[in-house]
Amino acid sequence: MTLPQTMQGMVLTGHGGLEKLVWREDLPVPVPEKGEVLIRVGAASVNNTDINTRTGWYSKAVRGDTASGATGGYGGDSNDDGAWSGKPLGFPRIQGADCCGEIVAVGEGVAEGRVGERVLVRTMQTVPADGGTEDSSDLVVWTFGSECDGGFAEFTKARSSEAIKVVSGLSDVELASFPCAFSTAEGMIQRGGVGAERVLVTGASGGVGSAAIQLARRRGAHVTALTSPSKAADLKALGADETLSRDADLPKGAFDVILDLVGGPRWPGLIEALGNGGRYVTSGAIAGPIVELDLRTLYLHDLTLIGSTLQAVNVFTDLVGYIEAGDIRPVVAATYPLKDLRKAQEAFLDKSYVGKIGIEIGA
Secondary structure (H helix, E strand, O other), X not given: OOOOOEXXXXXXXOOOOHHHEEEEEEEEOOOOOOOEEEEEEEEEEOOHHHHHXXXXXXXXXXXXXXXXXXXXXXXXXXXXXXXXXXXXXXXXXXXXXXXXXXXXXXXXXXXXXXXXXXXXXXXXXXXXXXXXXOOOOOEEEEEEOOXXXXXXXXXXXXXXXXXXXXXXXXXXXXXXXXXXXXHHHHHHHHHHOOOOOEEEEOOOOOHHHHHHHHHHHHOOOEEEEEEOHHHHHHHHHHOOOEEEEOOOOOOOXXXXXXXXXXXXXXXXXXXXXXXXXXXXXXXXXXXXXXXXXXXXXXXXXXXXEEEOOOOOHHHHHHHHXXXXXXXXXXXXXXXXXXXXXXXXXXXXXXXXXXXXXXXXXXX
């Protein structure tokens, strides 16, 4: 196969507003190096982490919610810790934490037989630190589309071990809705040891929240979804046993596990909603990262607080297995072409949908 030398894609030129997303038609097609594969991207999707990275929300200087700066940013390029890792990003950067595509070329050391495989790219990637090796214990974690270029272009590359073969009748857009959101939710569920118990999911209509409903139910949990009344029926159709309005008073001691993506001013009420020995797991704070904790609640009720970002290697391969077995299903509310990524992010920020916003890239 003869590959082009240039490609189309959307690049992030710095931290800031939607104007920082710039369409390019002269981007060089990546060249797979040793141990890497080149992927023709079929589809991606929109995630909070793409927007939070664009705006620089991860900076410790930002103390507000994610929505307040989602369109205009949080003060331009001055925040060198604006990426989730706390380290400066190199710009321009091709974002896109999700990627479904086909391997079209391989680098040195990768079997030629991988060419033609349909793959999902692992969102949270573990790579050797500078000077390290694959077998080294000195590893660092990258987010696809943050610490390296991602899926918002016609081609991307990844280490062969991070491109996981998937066999499915789902479309590229449907498959691209899984990697970031579902692996985040599955990582939270595995870290929290969720089983057949009482689980509350906040932010339940979003990508991670709707994924958490399906994945917790898969493990036999009784799931309560915290959402707006207009979305309650859709979430029950996904598997939620009950719903609570986002403004409702939470019942004290009612849950064994809380899977929280929201944080913000209502956080103390979440902690009070845990029963004795309960576990709180977070992987987001869209309503604000600064919260108040009464330590007496924590120790008198033997609670466990768990942050969830790093994912064991099996989380993503488990997820692909669930997809292939038909245990989980995609929830795609709308699809936009890559060139309309700004419009797609505006639709994402409107929060009037359930599930994911897909981005179609392949012809």
